[in-house]
Amino acid sequence: MSIEFSRWPNNYMMSYQVTKALGMASLGATDVTEIYEACKKIDPDDKDTWHREWLITAQALERHGKEAETAGNWYTARNCYIRACNYYRIAEYVVMDDDTEKIRIFKKVNELFEAAGKYFDVQPEKIHVDFEDVKLDGYFFSPSWIKGPKPTLFALNGGDEWSIENYFWLGPAFISCGYNFLVYDQPGTGLSLYEKGKGRRADSEAFHSRAIDFLLTRPEVDPDKIIVHGESFAAYDSLRFASFDHRIAAVISDGGTHAFDWDAMLKWMPPSLAAHGMRILGAKSLEDFAGNPRFAYDLEGVLHQIECPLLVMHGAEEILVQPNPLTQALKNYEQAGSKNKTFYPIEDRRLGGLEHCQVDNINVLHEVALNWLCSIGLGPASPRLSDCQDIIK
Template sequence: MRRPVRPRSSPRSGRTTTRSGAAPSATWAWKRRSEPPHERRRGRGAASKKEKRSMTAPERPSPKYEPFGWHHWPDDFWMSYQFRRGLGETQEGGGAVSEVFQAATHITAGDFETWYTAWRHIADRNARRGDEALAAGHVRTAMNCWLRAANYYREAEFWLTPDDPRRLDAFTQAERASANAFTRMDPPGEIVEIPYEGGKTLPAYFVRSANGGPRQPVLISVGGLDSYKDELWFMTGRGAVQRGMSVLMVDGPGQGGALRRHGLVTRHDYEVPIGRCIDWLSARPDVDTSRIAVSGSSLGGYYSARAASMDSRLAACISHGAIWDIHERWKARDDNHGLAGHIKWVFGARDMAEATEIARPFTLEGVLEHMKCPYLIIHGGHDVLGVEAVRKVHDYATAHGVKATLKLTSEEETGAEHCQHDNPTLGQELMLDWLADVFGIDQNTLSFFPG
């Protein structure tokens, strides 16, 4: 039976999970939507036109453009949101519009298997094309194909359960594709491991700008609840190197390889992993240590603000989507929430009740007043998380003397979705131009080249 359309303020319940402990390798069971009635086979025998009319199920809502962007499956909020994310990142080299819509034609709303198969197909195709292009000496084409493949692999694995071996395989293929592309840039990008704790490391990509001189300012870029370093190129990294900055795109605790390979769940004191990144950067002769900034997207907006409030070595901070208090936001969510499975994985929790309890110290109250650097808060005016929390972050910061700037992107200018997923180009332009100004970068002196 089809579920009714849910309003934006009440997203669909997408999956349930169970865990026997905090370790990622546990048993997970997720709900799946049954096949829509109008796609099921009818029994034998013909029916009259009148009977056909009476037996025909209501058609699914048509795709449409909303204030927050293209809404492909209006009766499936979270799947449409993830599709919108992949569609938007085509603008930054993370896909091709036709391929993304081609994948959508093979996806049944609410069916995570069709989602995986469709995205995996175009990911493998681009990875293969990249390898073939390199063999033919077509390096630029190879790099383009690999970047698309990396983002498609990320999309493919999104709804898989953490203990599904296909998830780590798709992630590994995404890293391979990213590494193939980044290491062939000029200057070559580096695949690095940031020393962390207990002998474990934080996987990262370090990419220098061709424009910035021998000692460059650096942006440390982290994702949020479900993004990781390979996606950050399309959200912040590309814009940074275009403006004369190096970028360190890192998987912190609860993200990417740190979570998938090392079992590192998230932590409220994110100044610790960010501090390890600053330590690593400070040992490099090609880094201007007086100009190191941090940006965090979505849940990362809390991470970045926390780090910049607690580590005075950071010269600027960006919350790409602001969050005031995680516990307060999640306390009404149960195990049927559309992202409950991922939340439990990232927080190392058995259920949402435990995840919410773990999230108690994830608040900027009593923290944000310690920030001494310029602070940009950029947030979608039609963000799925609403705008109340971002206003609270801004008002609290300014009331405590923080030099904070708030930018709410509107429906009219686009980019009004969470983290500007409907138009990430706009998000990069707003964030990285602001940061270039803070760092005193004269963009008139930079050489501009395609890509």
């Protein structure tokens, strides 16, 4: 592994979660010292210590944020709330069978994100996407310094990814480049799963197309410039979605699977994680997967329908896509019907980005995605004058 956190070599998934947290430090969404201080007190064989230590850190930052806000120090308040959001999210990772605690943490993170969002340059607007009998919660951002309809990045959530986590990975970078930005709790993620009972399904266009419907009601959105980004589980979703909804102008698939071998994957996972995975999918046992189209996560015979430009990204040290991650990524690229398509392997160990979805250096993802969007005529708007002045200073 390139810079894989290796304090716990026998616990890959916990180490991976810490690698993700460290990767967010350059974005201002976590802090290296806070992460290592929590890890010193965690026993990887005792999930309760993981839950406890991240909560202690999150609660301390929440307290500091409130004290700063009371004093009129919005800058520190915002930054404390942001980091608290992410430590609460990390604490939730080991909560597998307590929906009450999961929902409590989800709501706490939403509360803190909205408290921080009051001090963002582009504030989050709470929105709802209509799907079946429920309204799925999300956030929409639109940079006010760009007049008229704008390109939009619609970011799909990975398997256990939160909308707010997805915002921190991608939102500030793309918003500062003049894009609208949309995230929402799609089925299988966040409160859509644990409070509203909506699990994932293979035909991801069934719910993601409803989000496109929402975007097309907004005057800020250029209907011909909707870009879809999907990472991890959502890399599958993005390709399936683009195969069936041709309102998408461009699609980015990062760290994706071509066909899910549920039997192999769930047996590879630790039992608690496998049970969590089946919960996300809405299954009770492996037998539920047999012959059920809801779980037919297979892009074979589908991708030829993609018409828009496509970018497939693949980190050279990908391990979470199994089996044969490179083969699966290449199949997605080769079978796509796009006339304009790019396969981008990430291999530079000095700069990182080789891990699953570039969690070890998210700046690499930003670079590759934005460079590619420039190449197809959907690149960033001119920078704000204030941004240029900040660089000069």
